[in-house]
Amino acid sequence: MKKFILTSILFYSIQLNAQNVINNNNITSQIIEYLAENGISPEQNDQSFNDLIELSEHPININTLDKEFLERLLFLSDFQIQELLKFIKNYSPISSKYQLQAINNFSPELIETLSLFVTYGEPSMTKTKSYLKAKTLIRDVFEYEKPKGYQINDSSGYLGNHHHVYTKTLFEYGSNISCGFVYDKDPGEKFFDQNNKPEFLSGFAEYKSNKTINHIIIGDYHATFGQGLAISTGTNMGKAGDIFLIRKRNNGIKRNTSASEVNFLRGIASSLDWKSLTITTFLSSKHIDANTIYDSLSFKKTATSLPTTGYHRTLNELAIKNTLLQETLGANISYQYRNLSLSAGTYYQKTDIDSIESNELYKQLNPPSNQTNNSWLAYNYGHKNFIVFGELACNSTGNLAFINGILLRPTSNISTSILYRNISMHYNSPWINSITESSNPNGESGAYFGIKALPLKNLEIQSYIDMFKFRWLKYNTNKPSDGYELSFKAQYQLAQNSNIYILYKEKEKDRNISNETTTYTIEKYNLKKIRANIQFEASQNWTLQCRVEKSFYNTLNQKSDGTLAFANLNYHLNNKKFSCSFRYGIFDIENYDSRIYTYENDLLYNFSVPSFQDKGSRTYLLTQWKANKYITLWFKAAQTWYSNKKEIGSGLQTIKGNTKTNFKIQLQVKI
Template sequence: MSLSVNKLFSQNNSTTDWEEIIEQISSDEAEEEKSVENYIEELSELNNQPFNINAVTKEQLEQFPFLSDIQIENILFYLYISGPMQTIYELQMIEGMDRQTIQYLLPFVYLGEYKENISTPSFKKMLKYGKHELITRSDIPLNKKSGYKSISDSVLQENPNKHYLGSPLYHSLRYGFHYKEQLYFGFTAEKDAGEPFFRKQNKKGYDYYSFYFLLKNMNYLKALVLGNYRLSFGLGLVMNTDYSMGKSSSIATISYKNNGIHKHSSTDEYNYFRGIAASYQLKCFVLTAFYSHRKLDATVENKLITSLKKDGIHRLIHDFERKENTVMQVLGGNITYKNNTFHLGLTGVYNFFNRLFIPDIKPYNIFYPRGKCFYTLGIDYKYRWNKLSFVGEAAICQSGRVAILNILRFTPFSGYQLVMLQRYYDKGYAAWFARSISEGSDIRNENGFYMGVEANPIKYWKLSAYADFFHFPWLRYGVDKPSSGFDGLVQATYTPKRNMTMFLRYQYKVKDQNYIGEKKITCPYVKHKLRYQLGYTLQKFFSLRTTVDFVIIHPENVSSSHGFMLSQMFSYSFQQLPLQLSVNYGFFDTDNYESRLTTYEKGMLYSLSLPSFYGKGIRTSLHVRYDFNKYLTALVKISQSKYMDRDEIGTGLEMIAGNKKSDMNMQIRYKF
């Protein structure tokens, strides 16, 4: 098969949007849209510039969340033993590669000749042959919220935080340049809804600006970044500002792989660094150093920081009072040694504020970090022996408290995997930018044991399940005593054809929370969640997706609440026009906010649209994409939620009078 045919096959074989795949395999507790923007953008860049499968490297394969360490090693071993692939269908001959995983991988690879000793291009050549991308996005609410309504000067003078300072329009502007996987630079500017634009408290236009310059894989220089960037090392116990799926229906996501320096091009206004970072490779060693100096939003009382504000929204007077009033500097490095079977890394981070951080003492936060300077040290390790893979990390902070995470993966034979995970996060452990596998929101105050299995017992079928037992030794926010819980999931996936996938997922979770009835008590909350989904594509131009969700939630000895949602998506790509239409229709009926349900909708580029619903109503959306040519693309989405059980939506300044909430999203991308 020729190169062009294989490349075309690989690029057009994907029947599902990558945003939807991430939603399908991600954890039950969906992360905010902005936390995944960078990751979706990177996957899109890889999709537009797929790898030559015959020259692919371990580092390149580690960028994909659906590939386990064993599968990556098996791909490289097959190429080493059998030589370059002659057809893309040889992926089916690699041990442990099932049909669904191959379907996920195909959009990112093509079949080409293996070439060695490719010379490093000059900077002038990279600028000449690189690709530019300019994206602008606007979100327009079609209802007027209370925060935008006119109020009298006397009321505003008495309570200046009773009215938003800016317009309800959301707008962002992004420019990016890249040459293959070697040179990136660009900027991002964003104005959130309600933020002033060139007026009042904001005279500089957009509320948020981000710039980055990244040089990668230039001989021994592995990476050099100036401006805004992200970092991740080991399993994230010391440093991880990247998107991390954690527990999911795919056990391949349980161990983090894509370490190192990455550009920050999203509109996330908290999880990034600003300054300089560099990595240098010397044989089997990689040395990384970084420094960051940036301003943060914080609540400051009596010259003490009592809390950090992480949402990046500045639309009220008291938001501007907390805007960029605190400086955090971060200094650190990482040394990593690795060969084909062994990996060892050492990470050190030193954080310091320009003033003392002393949060108000509450029963649940007495072990939180306090002071002006903080440091964390960690060692991460990986070893593979035949069908066993062992990965772990141990870290210690300045107070002497530790965090330990170990993962053992066993692949007895093709199509079967077993993962066991142990974690211990001391209640006093503190790492400001840690993000890893946990049930809680922070890497502290948690012990747990996880076991996951994945099997392909019958052709076209894939079964996956996990059980996670966790314990919180100290109080948490909203839980007034030490507590324990259990999280379990079972999923069966059926993929008889490349254009058809069906799965049934059941999740059971029990977790202590405070319940306020006649009196406040702490009791177990039990959740049963069931999802059935069918996806089908007809001749690559018509696809449909049917999703049924059902949830039951009940505190112990309290009546249960139920939720149900049926959603249907139709997508059509015209053959004679560069036009794609997607229609989503859903009906939801839940008893309360606790039994709310989340569904995936096609959204704008590089974003994950996961609206949540509670009450009784109907959700409709229309997504239109038109490619004028290979350079210019326009997208429009119109959506509406109509409720049957209320006359107003939302509360406070976000309240909408009436039972309908309508929005319009518009985006234009120009590539040159």
């Protein structure tokens, strides 16, 4: 059955009973875990998650839905959107969610999920009065055991305290005007930098309307066009989750409400609608972190690296903060005629340095440039049971990259997706964010095949395989290479809020193996993971989740494995004013190569995806209390205990002892 993607995050922000949330948590955890396993911080890639939370707080009448709104609901496939719009057209007004049961493959769980974002009944013909609404969220996260960096009194240690402080404020006037800001201070950072400026502050002002000038954003924003080969600063779902997520949709500009310090633009963006045409322009000017050197003989400034961690905890990290100015100017024009969508665009970007150099071997063929120009052509066409889409992108040197894909539904119970990509060895874009294996995909080609089937009423099977090839060196792989990634999942619905699934994942790639000399040997590694997960509704108030996962890592000369198991108990009061989640887990994992990631329930707008290795246990307690309609409080305490360690971490992050404990406190006020 169709599960929606981000219910764990919505768990603490919308009035949904705990059983349904846990029942829909599977795909959520897979996506977040997939991002973490591939070195992508979910907190730096969370804009779509934030969008869903905000959409749930402003449900709209189902009889007024359009395709643009539905495409923002990532849990709906393109074919389900088609079926829903067709049903609304034929049977409007829809007065009850139970009418949606007549739509093919709309399960009760999917209908409940959709109902979080819509209302039912005759649309109101009276113009709604606009009111000013505001909400503020304040969070503090800290570790009980202080790492070494906080115990050093001189300038070689961390400059700030061990608290991670986050605040977010949003003002909205009706559905047209909004503004907000985000402040974030990482552990070890000072609240204000050496120039008395906030450590990180992001903000925006936004105007929307149905007129010709229909969208303006001033401040921080995101821009995504085509399939992300040229520019996409939003969320990349990767290959996990649903097979239909390989197609990027709902392109355009969006306000930034994320705490990410890297993946956004800063300036002004606007969108104009004229009949079937939409013209979008964007201008950005922002400073980013860079390690730079200045040659006094040639009077040239060179960047040697562009760190993206966002950390400014030490004097060295603080010295590189905002040292490089990055300016971007771009435009996109799109044309919509019935089921056909065409778009074309370009952007130019430059920095205020003379060159960007890198000593990394895999970047020598295609080094970063201090200025670049990328252009793209994209298309999307849907008709009944198929959708074709793609993008052709070109950089300033004339090198090409393209993606073409098709979504098919040959029968009502079988859906497939196919995608092929091919990127020139000399193609590059600083904002590339597409369905690729590598985050620097120059020289990559690959083919993705996915299938979803409903062979029985309560059984869903979903699988994909992605085969890829690199015609040039990659990070940690000093030769051209190839590999594959596959996934198979079978899920059976035991009852409305109870299910069981088996998930198998396998990946095979080449990587460097270091030796005692400065040279590397290359060998292929194979990583397999298998998981069994059951979620069971014990009563109206109690839900239990249990999981066992195994990992197997193999090379020609090395083998390792790991085991992780946990039980998760969830409780909520009938009035939903109080809820809590408790987990106890154990792990026995040989080394880093066979590590296992596990998504945890957490605070609103916060993620926890710890990776496990060595031996020990993990425990956490998460509570939420809704004091009234204005105030909500969260608290989380978590501890990891290692049975085979006397010291945790390394460098300034070293902790003496075998436990790591952290606390999270959060307050949200709505007016």
